[in-house]
Amino acid sequence: MSKFPSDFLWGGATAANQCEGAYAEGGRGLSNVDLIPSGENRFAVASGQMHPQSLTDACYPSRKAIDMYHHYQEDIALFAEMGFKTYRFSICWSRIFPGGDEECPNEEGLQFYENVVNECLKYGITPLVTISHFDVPLHLIETCGSWRNRKMIGFYLNLCRTLFTRLKGKVKYWLTFNEINMILHMPYMAAGLTFTEGEDKKNTCYAAAHHELIASALAVQLAHEIDPDNKVGCMLAAGNAYPYSCHPADVMESIRMDHENYFFSDVQARGYYPSYALKQIEREGIRLPVLDKDEEILR
Numbered sequence: 001m002s003k004f005p006s007d008f009l010w011g012g013a014t015a016a017n018q019c020e021g022a023y024a025e026g027g028r029g030l031s032n033v034d035l036i037p038s039g040e041n042r043f044a045v046a047s048g049q050m051h052p053q054s055l056t057d058a059c060y061p062s063r064k065a066i067d068m069y070h071h072y073q074e075d076i077a078l079f080a081e082m083g084f085k086t087y088r089f090s091i092c093w094s095r096i097f098p099g100g101d102e103e104c105p106n107e108e109g110l111q112f113y114e115n116v117v118n119e120c121l122k123y124g125i126t127p128l129v130t131i132s133h134f135d136v137p138l139h140l141i142e143t144c145g146s147w148r149n150r151k152m153i154g155f156y157l158n159l160c161r162t163l164f165t166r167l168k169g170k171v172k173y174w175l176t177f178n179e180i181n182m183i184l185h186m187p188y189m190a191a192g193l194t195f196t197e198g199e200d201k202k203n204t205c206y207a208a209a210h211h212e213l214i215a216s217a218l219a220v221q222l223a224h225e226i227d228p229d230n231k232v233g234c235m236l237a238a239g240n241a242y243p244y245s246c247h248p249a250d251v252m253e254s255i256r257m258d259h260e261n262y263f264f265s266d267v268q269a270r271g272y273y274p275s276y277a278l279k280q281i282e283r284e285g286i287r288l289p290v291l292d293k294d295e296e297i298l299r
Helices: 039-046 068-082 107-122 138-144 151-166 180-184 187-191 201-226 248-270 275-283 294-298
Strands: 011-013 086-090 126-132 173-177 231-233
Touching: 011 068, 011 126, 039 187, 068 107, 107 126, 107 151, 126 151, 138 151, 151 201, 173 201, 180 187, 180 201, 180 248, 187 201, 201 231, 201 248, 201 294, 248 275
Parallel strands: 011 086, 086 126, 126 173, 173 231
Antiparallel strands: none
């Protein structure tokens, strides 16, 4: 019987928007998830069908969450008691850069995450940090349209540089984005995308996805420049599609659905857009905002 290697990283994970709370403390700015309500309108807002600021009376669960911001020490102690070897957590971008576009970070927010890392290391727990887990500063959504705008790449890399530098020697496992493919399914929750009337939503989502893929590739380069020991990946919401029947139309639809999800990881693993993705993009009339230098960046 095969065995897991002794250094296999057993553990658990959280997301800042699902556990931290303290949305108005420590110099933190607002983010997209702060405007995603609970209840009947949650899916409509998260998927971009309803503008988040169109609601006048709603409950926003991520604002308080489970208040891990004030209880991380006891929580991590419990993780250690459970035998965690690793703990994956995410960064709230607006806790470090309240508006997202500042040059200098909010020290209180940056120190909070260093404290979390130090607490993990105290118990021999290896930290695994997700840089962006469904988290976009509200200011960037309102001023530049979030990831539809290429300017986001520079703002994101400033966050990455800050984290890689501050946590050098303490964190070596990183994820650039959580469930990067969810931008096609939950565009507001995943990437802070809102849409104007008549806008081609699919084209906007793919354009934003391209910018995230470029940002991810540049973040990997930056991580290795700052610390060659860094190991960087990206997370996919992976799920296989199975045909309803053996009818060719059902089989082809299942293949199309798999391609829609896996092209994100294929671009990152191969370093270029696979032919099936380019054909699908062409068939649907999608116009990617590709610059000449992007091909080299992805490689």
